[in-house]
Amino acid sequence: MVNPEYQIPLPSHIHYELLLQLLERQTMAAAYQNPVLKTKVQELIGTLRKALSQQRQIEDICQQSKISLEYYWSLNDFSKPSSAQEK
Numbered sequence: 001m002v003n004p005e006y007q008i009p010l011p012s013h014i015h016y017e018l019l020l021q022l023l024e025r026q027t028m029a030a031a032y033q034n035p036v037l038k039t040k041v042q043e044l045i046g047t048l049r050k051a052l053s054q055q056r057q058i059e060d061i062c063q064q065s066k067i068s069l070e071y072y073w074s075l076n077d078f079s080k081p082s083s084a085q086e087k
Contacts, residue, residue, distance in 0.1 A: 007068040010059070014073075016052040020045060 023045050031037040062069050 007070045008058070008062055009070050009072055010055060012071045012073050013052065013055075016048055016055075020048055020052075023048070 023041060027041050028038065031041045059069060
């Protein structure tokens with residue numbers, strides 16, 4: 001049974017997806033001719049992918065532990081969580 005009083009706040013997946021799309025489509029194209037900059041952008045993309053992967057691990061642990069998740073779109077919405085079933 002899920003305890004609705006105990007909820008873990010997490011960022012919505014769309015935050016990662018939007019950043020990754022911007023970096024992969026726009027930033028990489030702009031940084032293409034500068035090898036150092038291109039490498040840094042690639043590292044940043046890898047870091048964001050790892051962060052999303054780690055968040056998914058947290059979500060899996062919470063699901064197994066029957067802990068509710070609350071996905072947030074911004075800090076302004078902290079008192080108004082979005083759907084807990086975003087996954």
